[in-house]
Amino acid sequence: MSIYDYKVKKRDGSELDLASLKGKVLLIVNTATGCGFTPQYEGIEKIYEKLHDKGLEVLDFPCNQFGHQAPGDNDEIHAFCTAKYKTKFDQLAKVEVNGDKAEPVWTYLKEEISEDPAPKGMKNKMAMAAISKMPGVSKEKGFIKWNFTKFVVDRDGKVVYRFGPTDEPKDFADKIKELI
Numbered sequence: 001m002s003i004y005d006y007k008v009k010k011r012d013g014s015e016l017d018l019a020s021l022k023g024k025v026l027l028i029v030n031t032a033t034g035c036g037f038t039p040q041y042e043g044i045e046k047i048y049e050k051l052h053d054k055g056l057e058v059l060d061f062p063c064n065q066f067g068h069q070a071p072g073d074n075d076e077i078h079a080f081c082t083a084k085y086k087t088k089f090d091q092l093a094k095v096e097v098n099g100d101k102a103e104p105v106w107t108y109l110k111e112e113i114s115e116d117p118a119p120k121g122m123k124n125k126m127a128m129a130a131i132s133k134m135p136g137v138s139k140e141k142g143f144i145k146w147n148f149t150k151f152v153v154d155r156d157g158k159v160v161y162r163f164g165p166t167d168e169p170k171d172f173a174d175k176i177k178e179l180i
Contacts, residue, residue: 002157006105008059009093011074016092018105021057025179026153028059028109030097030144032069033080036127037148041085043169047176048089054180055155058089061103065096066146067134097144106144109151109159114142116149116164124166131165154179 003026004019027047032038048058062077064070070077074093081087095103097110119128131137131146138145145165152161152175160179163172 001108003105003108003153003159004157006108008061008095008103008105011078011091011093013093022157023155024055024057025051025155025176026057026059026151027176028061028105028151028153030061030063030095030106030147030149031091032063032066032147033072033077034069035067035147037146037165038069040148040169041081041087043173045085045087045089047169047173048087050173051176051180052089056176056180060087060089060091061097061106062091062094063097063147064094065098066136069147070094097149098138109162110142110144112159113151113162116145116162117167119164119166120171127166128164152176152179 004022006018007015008018010016029044044058048056062070072080074091078091081091097103097106119125148165150163150167151159154160161172161175
């Protein structure tokens with residue numbers, strides 16, 4: 001299996017065949033509109049604006065699985081992102097990323113890179129320690145810990161990076177740029 005074997009639901013209910021993205025670098029992220037990490041939308045948009053014309057696509061999967069922080073429907077989430085963060089990349093349909101109802105592409109991503117890197121800095125370590133104590137947060141290896149877990153897929157479809165919720169887009173923008 002590869003990333004290109006999956007199809008996902010778009011915000012409007014139609015299907016996106018990931019094979020149509022062959023040759024692109026993909027930044028795949030589970031997001032929430034009411035999370036402490038939601039301001040990362042700004043950094044993701046900056047990366048998108050700089051690199052989209054050179055071959056970057058952002059696949060934004062809203063997810064209400066962590067603290068119910070993405071409560072709106074697909075259109076409400078899109079309206080929020082475009083109004084507040086001026087995002088130009090679209091949001092896909094809301095998904096789950098863990099458990100029996102996990103979107104299959106997320107199961108694949110977790111199998112390819114099963115752990116977030118260790119958080120950098122005391123503030124980020126404390127944030128992740130607090131998150132790990134929240135109800136419903138899985139301790140199982142590979143599971144997504146919280147909103148704004150990011151994966152990067154290279155032009156050949158290989159999952160090359162996984163970044164945790166506390167990893168700011170500015171901190172890994174150069175890694176994406178190297179793949180472009």
